[in-house]
Amino acid sequence: MDLTVPATTPANPSLPKGECTFADILKHPDIADRFTLVRKYFYLRESTYDMTCRCNVRCDGCYYYEGDKQNVRDNVDPEAWRKLFSAEKARGITFVVLAGAEPALVPDLLEACYGEIPLGAIASNGLVKIPEAVGYRIHISVWGDDATSERVRRAKRMLERQIEIYAGDPRAVFVYTFTRENIAEARGVVDQLAKHGCKVTFNMFSATVGYAGSLTHTPASLVDTRKAMLALLADYPEQVLFSPYSAAAHTDALSLHNLYSCPYPRQNQVQFGLGRSFRQYRSDLTWVREAACCVPDTDCADCRHYAAGSAIVTARMNRHIGSPDQFRSWLDYVDTYLAVWVQGYGKHSNLCAVPAAPSLALQNGAAR
Amino acid sequence: MERRIAEILIQELKLENVTPDTFDVSTDLVKELGIDSMDLTTVVLVLQGEYKVKFDEDAYPALTSVRAIAEQIRQLQGMVS
Numbered sequence: 001m002d003l004t005v006p007a008t009t010p011a012n013p014s015l016p017k018g019e020c021t022f023a024d025i026l027k028h029p030d031i032a033d034r035f036t037l038v039r040k041y042f043y044l045r046e047s048t049y050d051m052t053c054r055c056n057v058r059c060d061g062c063y064y065y066e067g068d069k070q071n072v073r074d075n076v077d078p079e080a081w082r083k084l085f086s087a088e089k090a091r092g093i094t095f096v097v098l099a100g101a102e103p104a105l106v107p108d109l110l111e112a113c114y115g116e117i118p119l120g121a122i123a124s125n126g127l128v129k130i131p132e133a134v135g136y137r138i139h140i141s142v143w144g145d146d147a148t149s150e151r152v153r154r155a156k157r158m159l160e161r162q163i164e165i166y167a168g169d170p171r172a173v174f175v176y177t178f179t180r181e182n183i184a185e186a187r188g189v190v191d192q193l194a195k196h197g198c199k200v201t202f203n204m205f206s207a208t209v210g211y212a213g214s215l216t217h218t219p220a221s222l223v224d225t226r227k228a229m230l231a232l233l234a235d236y237p238e239q240v241l242f243s244p245y246s247a248a249a250h251t252d253a254l255s256l257h258n259l260y261s262c263p264y265p266r267q268n269q270v271q272f273g274l275g276r277s278f279r280q281y282r283s284d285l286t287w288v289r290e291a292a293c294c295v296p297d298t299d300c301a302d303c304r305h306y307a308a309g310s311a312i313v314t315a316r317m318n319r320h321i322g323s324p325d326q327f328r329s330w331l332d333y334v335d336t337y338l339a340v341w342v343q344g345y346g347k348h349s350n351l352c353a354v355p356a357a358p359s360l361a362l363q364n365g366a367a368r
Numbered sequence: 369m370e371r372r373i374a375e376i377l378i379q380e381l382k383l384e385n386v387t388p389d390t391f392d393v394s395t396d397l398v399k400e401l402g403i404d405s406m407d408l409t410t411v412v413l414v415l416q417g418e419y420k421v422k423f424d425e426d427a428y429p430a431l432t433s434v435r436a437i438a439e440q441i442r443q444l445q446g447m448v449s
Contacts, residue, residue, distance in 0.1 A: 022416065023417045023418075024417070042404055045404065270426065271429055272429040273404075273405030276405075314406075315405070317406065318412065365425070
């Protein structure tokens, strides 16, 4: 089943066929309205922070326990973290992503950070309640049903406990990570989350450099995952925070970097946008530019991570103006990312049911 | 051209306390006005349509002032004509 279509005919009849200007695209009222809404968030400028090397589970394929970042000595001083975040705010960072190994294990550091920069998200396995005083978005990682979690993450009753802790918590978004092996479990998990009123979005397992396990996607599993994502989006519209273009972009045969060119410093030497401002801090408060991206030590050739896409696809607005539908697809993607990451931003209806092919953005990039 | 670019900047980014005639074409858009990369990209896309040119992404970091933007457009138009 082909789930994408090429860019549609442009709106401006005075231009040669196949060309339309950005101004032409913005003449469509639905596009203009949505663009006006999302561009209010263009000021978001992110960096990420590993809060601790400690974790309470051990997941096969965990990106944290790869590379050098796991070997540093944790800085456990809340005042040191407060000073860092104060400096981060001064250099223009407006959105923070707090990650691991497991940030819920250091609540005092989370509070120190929140006191300085109140916009952000925490990536957690959801087994320890983060104090309500920390008002960040909380992303709860789900890698399948409880049987799978016990096998892959060495944690018993994981989803059951995550729901016990976070159902009804307005901060929480459950992030279902599709692997090669858990596609068929997604419906049961989403149904269980939906029954508890939980919000859900989707992620793609992305292999770390040198990963040799069984979770890596294949061409067939990418197609199956896309079908599953779209079906769940259709069947659970109130719970699932996603879009058809999100599904297309994250299950393409090409990784996000190969489709859109990753703008994080690890792959981008240009001092513009994320290449200039993004840092990935380790738990000892140091950072290394050459390694800096949102999910360090991931194999860029396999990266389809939802966190990566939130920056990569959003940053490539200029590659999505080939047609009104292509721009609608991009707007849906951005609307999704804002709903997933920004506390208080509600997901809007998707503008484009059959999105433009992600490869068109690649062509637009290659044409420059 | 510089005046029109300033006009677009003011309009798109809702800049206050400045007019197209008072906009200093040398002002650093990022360091002095705090314009972020997404807003600059928006302006670039509008200018592409206005002047029928296509900016290379690699040129974005150099678009630091109205003067720099105008120079880039003139170069691109020279390449096209």
